[in-house]
Amino acid sequence: MPTCPALFIAAPASGQGKTTVTAAIARLHARQGRRVQVFKCGPDFLDPMIHAAASGQPCYNLDLGMCGAADGAWRLARAAADNDLILVEGVMGIFDGEPSGADIARRFGIPVLAMIAADAMAQTFGAVALGLARYQPDLPFAGVLANRVAGPGHAALLEKSLPPGMNWYGALPRAAATRLPERHLGLFQAAEIADLDERLERLADVLADTLAADLPPPVDFAAAFAPAIPPRLAGRTIAIARDAAYGFIYPANLETLTALGARRVFFSPLAGEDLPACDAVWLPGGYPELHAPALAQKRRFWADLKAHVAAGKPLLAECGGMMGLFEALRDKEGQSHAMGGLLPGETRMQARLAALGTQTLDLPEGRISGHTFHYAYAETPLAPALTAVKPDGSPGEAIYRQGRLTASFLHLYFPACPDAVAGLFGA
Structure with a gap:
């Protein structure tokens, strides 16, 4: 003990x-x-x-x-x-x-x-x-x-x-x-x-x-040990955006990727760094609304991300990470900034809180929990592929999927279901 x-x-x-x-x-x-x-x-x-x-x-x-x-x-x-x-x-x-x-x-x-x-x-x-x-x-x-x-x-x-x-x-x-x-x-x-x-x-x-x-x-403290996680992502490289615009990353999520056998490579879209050679991409949440003018200028990054998705490679975009995938991001002053255009429509900032709380998502890859906390909302003709569920059973966040692209306002907690994570980032 x-x-x-x-x-x-x-x-x-x-x-x-x-x-x-x-x-x-x-x-x-x-x-x-x-x-x-x-x-x-x-x-x-x-x-x-x-x-x-x-x-x-x-x-x-x-x-x-x-x-x-x-x-x-x-x-x-x-x-x-x-x-x-x-x-x-x-x-x-x-x-x-x-x-x-x-x-x-x-x-x-x-x-x-x-x-x-x-x-x-x-x-x-x-x-x-x-x-x-x-x-x-x-x-x-x-x-x-x-x-x-x-x-x-x-x-x-x-x-x-x-x-x-x-x-x-x-x-x-x-x-x-x-x-x-x-x-x-x-x-x-x-x-x-x-x-x-x-x-x-x-x-x-x-x-x-x-x-x-x-x-x-x-x-x-009671004796307890970390669960065994099969290395289902062995040999795969995951590029992870990490900077002032994409900074919401649970350390436990990074540990889970390592336990799955993945090689992690970090890069900064905000600093103009190229998308690394990789098998999958993770765009975490953060503050893209505070850096929208700079992100709007990163046309090479958005083009590389489009090519990545077009090649059938996985992309997971969470909350702020998803906001950059739409055609535009409208900040709290009402100014519109051109974004990646991987998804139709735009996201808009608002003064009041849009969503807050724990939710559960039943992906084909497995059931995983997560959390949502944002002041933005999406205006898009794209129909959700899935919908997360709140603790009371009511509908939660929309999940958008196109090919291997998965995007939502939901921040996933990877240790809750490593198998689902392996499915999201796997071949």
């Missing part, structure tokens, strides 16, 4: 600063020479990029819906065997959703560090902390940490408000310099924050003399 100190960082609501606090603790321990493995609850892409920068290791998703309990169990067991500390960042408020962050913490026995944004409260801080600790009596609870604190006097008042025996893990200041920049889909991508390392160091400095600098008690 692998054992490792672990904490589950949770909050009463979204927007409290969970990512900032988790990254601060990760950097604090990593710079002490400890191996830190961070997990992010839910199907998030952006927060894990920050945690990877903070810890120096890829951050994996932990989600009982999209990923499944078995996937989480073996990844936690592997992390416990190879690391000095495991940190798990929760999602939304700790008791929000079905399953919730509390359900995940309880299932794997990870003590909860409640992180509370205290910028608009005083003694009520203690009442909120007590409620989080006792709302579900069987929740493992480690203590509390305050975020967005005005100063030492405010921090002392907050600590004094806690019930006897509750651990105080310290406080982070309200200073804007310690907060991470955001846009419509969440935080900026780590590579876009020029001073990210300096921010992480400042955050770690603040917590250096608090309980957050000590290793928490060890947690016993």
